[in-house]
Amino acid sequence: MRSTVAAILRKDLRLELRTFEAIPSMTLFSLTTFVLFHFGLNETSVEGDLAAGVLWVTLLFAAILGLNRLFVAEEEQGGFDGFLLAPVDRTAMFVAKATGLFLFLALVELVAVPAFTILLLGPSPWAILPELILVLALGNAGIAVVGTLVAGIAVRTRARDLIGPLITLPLLVPVILAASQATAPLLAEGGAQALPGRWVAVLGIYDLIFGLVAYGVFDFLLED
Amino acid sequence: MTLYGKGLRSLSIATAVVLTGAFLLIAFYAPEDADQGIIQKIFYIHVAMAIVALCGFTAGGVMGFMHLRTHDRRWDLRSYVAIHLSLILAVGVLLTGAVWAKGSWGSWWVWDEPMLVSFLIVFLLYATYQPLRFSIEDPERQSRYASVFAVVAGAFVPINFAAVRMADSFIHPRTLGTTTGGMPGEMMLTFLVTLVGVALLFVTLWKYEMAAKHARGQVKALRRRITGERASVVGGRSAAPQVHV
Numbered sequence: 001m002r003s004t005v006a007a008i009l010r011k012d013l014r015l016e017l018r019t020f021e022a023i024p025s026m027t028l029f030s031l032t033t034f035v036l037f038h039f040g041l042n043e044t045s046v047e048g049d050l051a052a053g054v055l056w057v058t059l060l061f062a063a064i065l066g067l068n069r070l071f072v073a074e075e076e077q078g079g080f081d082g083f084l085l086a087p088v089d090r091t092a093m094f095v096a097k098a099t100g101l102f103l104f105l106a107l108v109e110l111v112a113v114p115a116f117t118i119l120l121l122g123p124s125p126w127a128i129l130p131e132l133i134l135v136l137a138l139g140n141a142g143i144a145v146v147g148t149l150v151a152g153i154a155v156r157t158r159a160r161d162l163i164g165p166l167i168t169l170p171l172l173v174p175v176i177l178a179a180s181q182a183t184a185p186l187l188a189e190g191g192a193q194a195l196p197g198r199w200v201a202v203l204g205i206y207d208l209i210f211g212l213v214a215y216g217v218f219d220f221l222l223e224d
Numbered sequence: 225m226t227l228y229g230k231g232l233r234s235l236s237i238a239t240a241v242v243l244t245g246a247f248l249l250i251a252f253y254a255p256e257d258a259d260q261g262i263i264q265k266i267f268y269i270h271v272a273m274a275i276v277a278l279c280g281f282t283a284g285g286v287m288g289f290m291h292l293r294t295h296d297r298r299w300d301l302r303s304y305v306a307i308h309l310s311l312i313l314a315v316g317v318l319l320t321g322a323v324w325a326k327g328s329w330g331s332w333w334v335w336d337e338p339m340l341v342s343f344l345i346v347f348l349l350y351a352t353y354q355p356l357r358f359s360i361e362d363p364e365r366q367s368r369y370a371s372v373f374a375v376v377a378g379a380f381v382p383i384n385f386a387a388v389r390m391a392d393s394f395i396h397p398r399t400l401g402t403t404t405g406g407m408p409g410e411m412m413l414t415f416l417v418t419l420v421g422v423a424l425l426f427v428t429l430w431k432y433e434m435a436a437k438h439a440r441g442q443v444k445a446l447r448r449r450i451t452g453e454r455a456s457v458v459g460g461r462s463a464a465p466q467v468h469v
Contacts, residue, residue: 149376153369157359167356167373170349171380174387181391202387213379217372220292224365 001095004088008096015073016104022069023107026062030112033058034119045122052183055116056176059109060143064165066104067147070097071155084222094148094218102144109136121187128186131195135186138203139179145207146171149214152221178202229435232428239428243421246414254414263327268415270320272422273313274339278381280310280426281350285378288371300367301465303374305433307353309426314347338389345384349377357463367465441467 016022037054038044046054074080083093113136117125125132147168154164178199185193250268257264284307291299321340322332335341356373360366407415444466 153356153372156365156369157356158361159355159359163352163356163359166352167349170345170352171376173345174384177387177391198390202390206383206387209379209383210376213376217292217375220368220372223368224362 001089001092004086004092005096005099008083008093009100012096012100013103022066023104026066026104026108027111029065030058030062030108031115031119033061034112034116038120043120046120047122047187047189049180049184051121051187052180054120055113055183055187056139056180058116059105059112059139060169060172060176062108062112063101063105063143063147064168066108067101067151067168068154068161068164070101070148070151075155080222090219090222091215093222094152094214097152098144098148098214101148102140105140105143106137109140123187123189123192125187128192128195131186131192132183135179135182135195135200135203138200138207139175141207142175142179142203142210143172145211145214146175149210149218152218156221174206175203178206229431232431232435235424235428235431239421239424242417242424246418246421249414249417254411255408260328263324266320266324266327268418269422270317270324271415272419273320274317274343275419276422276426277310277313277317277343278346279423280306280313281346281381282378284310285374288374288378291367291371292375297367297465298467300371301437301467302434303371304357304465305430305437307350307374309429309433311347311350311353313422313426314343314350317343318347338385338391342385342388345388346381349380353377354463363466366463437464438467 034054037046037058041050041054043050071080074083084090113132150164150168150171154160154167157163182196182199182203185196246268250265254265254268256262284303287299287303287306291297291303318340321337321343325334325337325340326332333340353370353373357366357370360369
C-alpha cells in the first residue's frame with residue numbers, strides 16, 4: 001500500500017514538475033482574486049472576519065481549479081485501466097491523490113498567503129504564524145479529502161467541470177465556516193486574539209469523519 | 225410477477241386520516257402563541273417536514289450503502305425515490321421557513337436561524353443529485369456513483385447541522401430541547417400528530433412511487449416480450465434507475 005501511494009504521488013509530482021500546469025495557475029488565480037477583492041470591496045486593507053473570509057474563499061476557489069484537473073490525466077490517458085490491472089489496493093489511489101492535492105494546496109499557499117498579507121491584510125501576521133499554519137493545514141486536509149472524492153466522481157461524468165464544483169461547494173461549507181471562524185480572531189485589528197479551540201476541533205472532526213467516509217467509499221468509484 | 229402496491233390502500237387511508245386530524249388539531253386545538261400569534265401555527269408543519277426530510281435523506285444514504293454492499297439495483301431505486309421525495313419536502317421546509325421568518329421576525333431570510341441555513345446548504349447539496357445522475361450514461365455506473373453520493377451526503381447532513389448551529393446566536397426556538405422547558409402539552413400533542421402524519425405521507429408517497437416504477441418496468445418487460453427487442457428504447461427524460469423484471 002505504502003509503495004503504491006508513493007509511486008502514484010511521485011508520478012503526479014513529476015507530471016506537475018514537467019508541465020507546470022496546476023500549481024502556477026492556482027497561484028496566479030489566487031493573486032488575481034485578491035486584486036478583484038480589493039476593487040470589489042473597495043478596501044485598501046482588511047482585517048478580522050473580512051480578512052478570514054477573503055482568504056478562505058479565495059483558497060477554496062483556487063482548490064476547485066486544481067481538483068478539476070486532478071484525475072483528468074488518469075481518465076484521458078488510460079491511467080485508471082492501468083491502475084485497475086495492477087495487483088494493488090485501490091484505496092491507494094485515494095490516499096495518493098488526496099496527499100497530492102494537500103501538497104499542491106500547501107505550495108499554492110506558500111505564495112498566496114504572503115501575497116495576501118502584502119496586498120490586503122491590515123495587521124501583521126508574524127505573531128500568529130504557527131496558529132495560522134495549523135488552521136491552514138486542517139482546512140487543506142478537509143478540502144483535499146472531499147475534493148479528491150468528488151473529483152473521482154466528477155471525472156467519469158459527461159459534464160465534469162460542472163458537476164465537480166457543484167457538489168464540492170456545499171460539501172465544503174462547514175470547512176469554510178470553521179476555518180474562517182478560527183482564522184478571524186488571529187487576523188483581528190489591534191493585536192491577534194487567541195485561537196478559538198472549538199473551531200479547530202470542528203475542522204479536525206470534519207477531516208476525520210470525511211477522511212474515513214471517503215476512504216470507505218472510494219473503492220466503489222473504481223469498480224469497472 | 226408481483227405488484228409492489230401491497231397495503232397501499234390502508235396506508236393511504238391512514239395517512240389521510242392522520243393528516244386531516246393534524247390539520248384540525250392545528251386549527252382548533254393548539255393554543256395560539258402568546259407573542260407570535262397565528263403565524264406560529266406554521267411551525268407544526270415546518271418542523272415536521274424538516275424532520276421527515278432529514279430522516280429521508282439519511283434513509284437514502286443507508287439505502288445507497290445497502291446498494292453498494294449488495295449490488296442489488298432495487299436498493300438504488302429505493303434510495304433514489306427517498307432522496308427525490310426528501311428534496312421536495314426540503315423545498316417545502318425552505319418556503320414555510322421563509323414565511324414564518326417574515327411573519328415573526330419581519331424578513332424573508334434570517335441568517336442566524338440555523339435550521340433554515342442548514343437546510344439551504346443541504347438542499348443545495350442534494351439538488352446536485354439529479355444532475356449527477358443525468359450526466360452519467362452507463363446505468364450501472366450511474367447507480368454506483370449515485371449511491372456513493374448518497375452515502376457521503378448522508379454523513380454530511382449531521383456534521384453540517386452541528387457546525388451551523390455552533391456558529392449562530394440561538395435565535396431559533398429549540399423545539400425538542402430540554403433546557404428551555406419545551407412547549408405546553410397541547411402544542412406537543414399537535415406537533416407529534418403532525419409529525420406522524422407527515423411521516424406517513426412520506427412513506428405512502430414513497431410506496432406509490434416504487435409501485436409506479438415497478439409497474440413501468442413490468443410493462444416494459446411485457447412489451448419487450450411481445451414485440452421483441454425493438455421496444456426497449458426508452459422514451460422521455462429521466463435519470464431514475466430502470467427496473468429489470
